[in-house]
Amino acid sequence: MTHHELLRELQLKNKSKIVLLVADGLGGLPQQPGGKTELETARTPNLDALATRGVLGLSTPVLPGITPGSGPGHLGLFGYDPLEFRIGRGVLEALGIDFDLGPDDVAIRGNFCTIDSQGIITDRRAGRIGSDIGKALCQKLDQIKILGVEVFVRPVKEYRLVIVFRAAGLGGAVHDTDPQKTGVAPLDPVARNAASQRTADIAREFLAKAREVLKGDAPANFFTMRGIDKRPSIPTFEEVYGLRPAAIAVYPMYRGLARLVSMNVLDAGQTLADQCARLEAAWNDFDFVFMHYKYTDSTGEDGNFAGKVQRLEELDAAIPRITALKPDVLIVTGDHSTPSKMKSHSFHPVPVLLAADNCRTDACTSFGEAQCLQGGLGQFPAKYLMTLGLAHAGRLEKYGA
Amino acid sequence: MTHHELLRELQLKNKSKIVLLVADGLGGLPQQPGGKTELETARTPNLDALATRGVLGLSTPVLPGITPGSGPGHLGLFGYDPLEFRIGRGVLEALGIDFDLGPDDVAIRGNFCTIDSQGIITDRRAGRIGSDIGKALCQKLDQIKILGVEVFVRPVKEYRLVIVFRAAGLGGAVHDTDPQKTGVAPLDPVARNAASQRTADIAREFLAKAREVLKGDAPANFFTMRGIDKRPSIPTFEEVYGLRPAAIAVYPMYRGLARLVSMNVLDAGQTLADQCARLEAAWNDFDFVFMHYKYTDSTGEDGNFAGKVQRLEELDAAIPRITALKPDVLIVTGDHSTPSKMKSHSFHPVPVLLAADNCRTDACTSFGEAQCLQGGLGQFPAKYLMTLGLAHAGRLEKYGA
Numbered sequence: 001m002t003h004h005e006l007l008r009e010l011q012l013k014n015k016s017k018i019v020l021l022v023a024d025g026l027g028g029l030p031q032q033p034g035g036k037t038e039l040e041t042a043r044t045p046n047l048d049a050l051a052t053r054g055v056l057g058l059s060t061p062v063l064p065g066i067t068p069g070s071g072p073g074h075l076g077l078f079g080y081d082p083l084e085f086r087i088g089r090g091v092l093e094a095l096g097i098d099f100d101l102g103p104d105d106v107a108i109r110g111n112f113c114t115i116d117s118q119g120i121i122t123d124r125r126a127g128r129i130g131s132d133i134g135k136a137l138c139q140k141l142d143q144i145k146i147l148g149v150e151v152f153v154r155p156v157k158e159y160r161l162v163i164v165f166r167a168a169g170l171g172g173a174v175h176d177t178d179p180q181k182t183g184v185a186p187l188d189p190v191a192r193n194a195a196s197q198r199t200a201d202i203a204r205e206f207l208a209k210a211r212e213v214l215k216g217d218a219p220a221n222f223f224t225m226r227g228i229d230k231r232p233s234i235p236t237f238e239e240v241y242g243l244r245p246a247a248i249a250v251y252p253m254y255r256g257l258a259r260l261v262s263m264n265v266l267d268a269g270q271t272l273a274d275q276c277a278r279l280e281a282a283w284n285d286f287d288f289v290f291m292h293y294k295y296t297d298s299t300g301e302d303g304n305f306a307g308k309v310q311r312l313e314e315l316d317a318a319i320p321r322i323t324a325l326k327p328d329v330l331i332v333t334g335d336h337s338t339p340s341k342m343k344s345h346s347f348h349p350v351p352v353l354l355a356a357d358n359c360r361t362d363a364c365t366s367f368g369e370a371q372c373l374q375g376g377l378g379q380f381p382a383k384y385l386m387t388l389g390l391a392h393a394g395r396l397e398k399y400g401a
Numbered sequence: 402m403t404h405h406e407l408l409r410e411l412q413l414k415n416k417s418k419i420v421l422l423v424a425d426g427l428g429g430l431p432q433q434p435g436g437k438t439e440l441e442t443a444r445t446p447n448l449d450a451l452a453t454r455g456v457l458g459l460s461t462p463v464l465p466g467i468t469p470g471s472g473p474g475h476l477g478l479f480g481y482d483p484l485e486f487r488i489g490r491g492v493l494e495a496l497g498i499d500f501d502l503g504p505d506d507v508a509i510r511g512n513f514c515t516i517d518s519q520g521i522i523t524d525r526r527a528g529r530i531g532s533d534i535g536k537a538l539c540q541k542l543d544q545i546k547i548l549g550v551e552v553f554v555r556p557v558k559e560y561r562l563v564i565v566f567r568a569a570g571l572g573g574a575v576h577d578t579d580p581q582k583t584g585v586a587p588l589d590p591v592a593r594n595a596a597s598q599r600t601a602d603i604a605r606e607f608l609a610k611a612r613e614v615l616k617g618d619a620p621a622n623f624f625t626m627r628g629i630d631k632r633p634s635i636p637t638f639e640e641v642y643g644l645r646p647a648a649i650a651v652y653p654m655y656r657g658l659a660r661l662v663s664m665n666v667l668d669a670g671q672t673l674a675d676q677c678a679r680l681e682a683a684w685n686d687f688d689f690v691f692m693h694y695k696y697t698d699s700t701g702e703d704g705n706f707a708g709k710v711q712r713l714e715e716l717d718a719a720i721p722r723i724t725a726l727k728p729d730v731l732i733v734t735g736d737h738s739t740p741s742k743m744k745s746h747s748f749h750p751v752p753v754l755l756a757a758d759n760c761r762t763d764a765c766t767s768f769g770e771a772q773c774l775q776g777g778l779g780q781f782p783a784k785y786l787m788t789l790g791l792a793h794a795g796r797l798e799k800y801g802a
Contacts, residue, residue: 001484003464010467053434358742360749361434362774378750378780380465387466391748398746399463400470400483401493401628 003387004079004240006399011242016328016393018243018288019279022077023315024070024254025297026334027350027369029341031305038296038305038340039351040368042312046319047332047353047367054330054355056364057377059385061336067347073335074257078290079241079386085234087260088172089227094162095256097154101231106170106199109227110153110161111178112137112220119185124178125159126220134158137220144209149202161223163206171196172230174203179224186224203228236262237288241390246282248275249292258290272314276321283325291322297345300338308340329356329393331385332367349379356392404788405480405641407800412643417729417794419644419689420680423478424716425471425655426698427735428751428770430742432706439697439706439741440752441769443713447720448733448754448768455731455756457765458778460786462737468748474736475658479691480642480787486635488661489573490628495563496657498555502632507571507600510628511554511562512579513538513621520586525579526560527621535559538621545610550603562624564607572597573631575604580625587625604629637663638689642791647683649676650693659691673715677722684726692723698746701739709741730757730793732786733768750780757793 028038061068061076062083071092072082090107101107112134114123134155141153141163150166173192179185189203203225214221237245247258248268255265266282268275275291282289293315299307322330330353337348351372362376373379377388390396429439462469462477463484472493473483491508502508513535515524535556542554542564551567574593580586590604604626615622638646648659649669656666667683669676676692683690694716700708723731738749752773763777774780778789791797 006464006467006484358430358740358747360430360438360770363771374774376750376774377465378459378774380780384465387464388748389466391466391468396466396468396748398468398470400473400488401490 007240010396012395012397013242014394018329018389018393019327020290021332023293023296023334025300025338027337027348029339037369038308039312042309044316044367046316050355051353051367052365054353055359055362055377056372056375057352058349058372058379059352059382060349061382065347067345068336070253076382077335077385078261079383081383085232088229090229091231096253097156098252104166104168106165106172106230108163108225110163110223110225112159112223114219115222121182129159129220131158140213141210146202146205165202170199174200174228177225234260243288244286245288246286247290248278251294254292272318276318297338300340301343303340303343305340329389331389359392408641411797413796413798414643415795419730419790419794420728421691422733424694424697424735426701426739428738428749430740438770439709440713443710445717445768447717451756452754452768453766455754456760456763456778457773457776458753459750459773459780460753460783461750462783466748468746469737477783478736478786479662480784482784486633489630491630492632497654498557499653505567505569507566507573507631509564509626511564511624511626513560513624515620516623522583525583530560530621532558541614542611547603547606566603571600575601575629578626635662644689645687646689647687648691649679652695655693673719677719698739701741702744704741704744706741730790732790753778760793
């Protein structure tokens with residue numbers, strides 16, 4: 001029996017409110033061994049007060065040593081096993097441009113490339129064309145018609161694009177056409193199973209027509225396809241947890257991930273203040289709110305230790321507006337670590353803070369990695385975080401008599 | 402490979418003795434955040450001495466955030482995955498009145514109710530009749546004969562009863578007849594699979610006859626059926642662990658749970674002193690003894706912080722009689738937490754103390770939740786506790802060469 005099957009059985013409805021505040025890439029590393037991490041360096045009096053009255057811990061997003069992307073990182077926080085529910089690259093790219101993927105859609109990440117007169121790839125990124133050129137080419141490709149299929153072509157950034165085929169019954173298992181090197185022709189789209197043969201045929205027809213459309217557009221006179229897939233079939237928050245969920249996220253990718261689990265995606269504005277205002281306005285309409293804060297990750301990716309510290313202090317300053325609403329359970333955590341020392345996502349466990357009236361408090365009095373290691377939640381798989389949230393909200397019946 | 406399959410392979414017999422002392426609902430919460438729990442408040446010099454020479458930890462009975470009932474809580478302590486082995490409500494109720502359920506038995510929890518002349522339920526608990534009335538009605542129902550089936554009807558308390566059908570080959574998968582509300586008739590007993598069709602038919606015949614028997618007995622002129630099930634098929638302690646096990650428990654439910662895993666259930670008397678005397682008398686006859694102490698849970702359920710503290714001190718006072726027997730491994734733990742602040746079972750991890758000559762001692766010098774969080778056993782699923790016990794008793798071979 002999976003934990004989701006168990007939660008479906010045990011879910012209990014009440015009037016409690018749960019807030020999940022995700023500081024993207026929250027976990028960090030000291031600049032020098034023995035020093036303090038970004039979170040430990042930041043002055044965070046509000047988070048420290050929450051840490052004192054709540055309980056801390058460290059979550060493992062996927063498995064020990066595994067660095068998650070944003071997709072698996074968030075699925076884990078949402079309580080979905082990221083090894084069971086996989087999100088294809090094409091799907092994530094579509095979510096990242098706010099494309100509302102439906103159950104009949106196959107999403108594909110495209111890369112504009114340069115081919116020579118023999119059809120051989122000479123540049124896998126088409127000389128890194130500007131976004132304006134990419135956008136214009138996508139508009140041309142979007143005009144291609146294929147019988148019985150809706151086709152959508154959307155620019156992402158520079159040489160990157162998204163292609164979506166929409167038709168009932170399309171399978172999503174088709175191999176990449178990107179050969180991952182120059183000096184060879186793009187591969188044919190080959191189905192990985194019988195249910196995806198039609199998808200492969202559509203892709204082949206689309207590529208043939210696209211080659212005609214783009215033939216005068218060197219350096220971007222063709223494109224390769226990667227991460228061809230449908231969105232995974234994911235049970236909703238309502239089904240599994242009995243929650244009416246909302247998402248307040250500024251960046252499209254996170255809105256898309258929230259939509260995957262059928263959250264209501266609210267207009268988040270542009271700033272943390274906008275997000276707090278939205279939270280206040282929507283407070284009575286939902287049981288669960290996911291708020292996403294991007295800048296702890298982007299400063300980490302930039303290798304900007306001081307910048308990440310500052311962004312954490314900005315986040316801390318927003319906490320009183322959230323606690324003023326008196327959520328029954330407030331969780332502050334990240335989807336993964338992004339140490340500025342590494343300039344990338346990392347595999348390190350992620351700080352977790354859970355504040356609720358009936359939590360078993362530990363000795364921790366500030367929010368940081370070393371304190372979290374001493375915390376009462378211990379180290380646990382991120383997929384159980386929602387279970388802990390529901391438990392502290394009184395939303396689970398006893399298991400067995 | 403499950404841990405049970407592994408233990409069957411690795412089990413080793415020797416002369417060691419293991420005692421598992423379960424203080425029901427052991428874990429707690431402080432009355433005020435930052436305060437001490439019941440266990441931390443209690444003066445427990447003997448347990449503290451054990452904690453100093455042993456190793457502490459915290460166990461998770463089922464999964465993080467899941468509150469267990471007594472059944473799953475104990476199965477976990479006995480080393481059985483409580484998500485794999487499930488115990489139906491009817492079975493637990495039968496165990497709770499010391500009914501010796503066999504493998505051919507289907508057990509049903511019954512609730513006397515009141516129906517009107519149209520057969521519509523007007524009171525789901527028959528005006529909460531006294532236990533004496535319930536007992537008399539059960540004696541009448543116990544006379545009902547059904548061809549090819551042994552029928553047992555036993556009172557539990559007030560409006561609650563247990564019905565057992567005994568016949569070879571009966572399936573246990575039949576839906577409740579309790580509609581969970583008044584103003585409607587009881588439901589028909591419907592089989593959930595083909596193997597349980599005969600059970601459903603028997604239940605229908607029994608209900609028809611019972612309606613005749615009870616027709617003059619308003620307010621208790623009928624009953625509903627819930628939690629219809631057979632006892633799960635559970636491998637024995639002898640098979641999995643190579644242990645000759647005994648149980649010394651005052652309350653029937655815990656004797657029943659011990660019987661489920663084929664422990665020898667000894668006469669426990671009424672008090673902890675009686676239990677200790679029984680332990681001493683039986684010391685040479687068994688390898689493993691489960692002792693159950695109820696009052697830490699019942700005081701917790703009553704919201705009686707001081708009472709739970711006192712019961713813990715009484716338990717502590719009994720420790721020297723147990724240690725005087727020099728068990729090779731002594732484990733003191735609970736099946737779940739019952740914080741008096743919550744007046745119910747809870748999802749919080751459960752304190753564990755394991756004392757043995759070869760344990761890797763930690764820095765802990767008293768038995769309490771905060772110390773357990775720092776303990777050498779860490780936080781671990783309760784189902785591995787038996788493995789730890791066997792290991793410390795030298796009862797497991799090396800795995801692989």
